[in-house]
Amino acid sequence: MRTFFLFLSRQKHLRKWMETSRWARQLAARFVAGDNLPDALATCQRINAEGITVTLDHLGENVTSLEEAEASRDAYMQALTEITKQGIHGNVSLKLTQFGMDLSLDACRANVEALVRQAAELGNFVRIDMESSEYTDRTLDLVTYLHSQYKATGTVIQAYLRRSRKDVEMLSARGIRVRLCKGAYLEPASVAFPHKADVDRNYIELANLLLESGVYPAIATHDERIIEQTKQFVASRKISRDSFEFQMLYGIRRDIQKRLVNEGYRLRIYVPYGQAWYPYFMRRLAERPANVFFLVRNLLRS
Numbered sequence: 001m002r003t004f005f006l007f008l009s010r011q012k013h014l015r016k017w018m019e020t021s022r023w024a025r026q027l028a029a030r031f032v033a034g035d036n037l038p039d040a041l042a043t044c045q046r047i048n049a050e051g052i053t054v055t056l057d058h059l060g061e062n063v064t065s066l067e068e069a070e071a072s073r074d075a076y077m078q079a080l081t082e083i084t085k086q087g088i089h090g091n092v093s094l095k096l097t098q099f100g101m102d103l104s105l106d107a108c109r110a111n112v113e114a115l116v117r118q119a120a121e122l123g124n125f126v127r128i129d130m131e132s133s134e135y136t137d138r139t140l141d142l143v144t145y146l147h148s149q150y151k152a153t154g155t156v157i158q159a160y161l162r163r164s165r166k167d168v169e170m171l172s173a174r175g176i177r178v179r180l181c182k183g184a185y186l187e188p189a190s191v192a193f194p195h196k197a198d199v200d201r202n203y204i205e206l207a208n209l210l211l212e213s214g215v216y217p218a219i220a221t222h223d224e225r226i227i228e229q230t231k232q233f234v235a236s237r238k239i240s241r242d243s244f245e246f247q248m249l250y251g252i253r254r255d256i257q258k259r260l261v262n263e264g265y266r267l268r269i270y271v272p273y274g275q276a277w278y279p280y281f282m283r284r285l286a287e288r289p290a291n292v293f294f295l296v297r298n299l300l301r302s
């Protein structure tokens with residue numbers, strides 16, 4: 001099922017139909033905070049009021065023109081400006097293919113650099129999400145360059161990739177902040193562990209490494225076993241609760257989110273918004289195919 005949904009996530013015709021269908025948009029609303037920035041900011045205010053910080057993601061990836069890439073940059077610059085103006089406790093997360101990575105590395109660098117420079121001026125932060133493994137090297141190169149110039153950026157490491165330990169060590173040595181996730185794309189067994197048990201084992205090893213020697217790492221997962229393991233690890237090593245944060249996706253496992261905040265841990269919610277929601281939505285279905293039945297049932301009830 002995971003493979004099937006990830007295959008569907010790349011189907012352009014289905015994407016076009018879904019993103020323009022009112023019915024499909026209603027389905028996606030569980031995971032997407034709205035079509036536009038004002039809706040997303042209102043959601044961020046509500047989340048902040050619960051003692052949770054946010055990272056705003058203007059949805060989009062694999063743009064096909066440089067004009068689209070520039071429009072993405074402008075949307076993010078506006079988001080950073082509004083975050084500051086409205087006093088929101090939050091930063092932004094972006095995908096390099098949304099900034100033109102498939103079209104021109106130079107144009108992509110210029111677009112992201114403008115945003116990271118703005119974040120540095122505002123005292124804020126830009127997280128560069130990690131996409132499929134064909135982009136990993138280019139993403140890490142660009143992040144290390146931007147960090148050397150502005151500091152105000154960090155990236156994401158995927159525990160399913162066999163290479164990730166080396167990347168964690170490289171980023172930690174340079175003082176670059178890492179969000180650790182399991183990984184959401186379809187990858188061959190030559191680059192990614194095919195079995196969930198190996199991904200989970202690697203996640204725990206990398207999380208412990210980051211908690212001990214990383215820079216303000218983000219433990220991004222809804223996996224209760226890993227969250228419990230993290231709590232025990234930081235308690236046993238006397239690692240301060242202020243020196244790392246948990247991260248979760250908007251609309252997923254609200255029960256664990258509430259519990260973590262009540263227990264005094266730092267938590268950040270990834271808040272996606274915008275009209276290009278289809279690939280993001282399909283990755284969420286791929287992670288938990290049972291979501292399809294819950295979503296359809298709720299829709300039929302409404």
Ligand code: FDA
Pocket residue numbers: 128129130131156158181182183184185220221222223224247248249252253269270283284285287288291
């Ligand atoms: P796992 O998939 O094992 O799920 C554990 C439990 O969490 C499930 O049993 C279920 O209860 C719940 N759960 C998980 N997914 C769910 C869903 N979709 N719907 C309902 N319940 C669900 N990936 C990537 O490749 N690049 C990136 O940049 C990012 N960025 C990112 C940011 C943040 C803040 C998070 C939390 C995640 C990402 N990811 C990501 C996605 C990540 O790689 C992974 O696909 C998802 O987090 C699901 O994996 P879990 O760690 O939750 O574990």
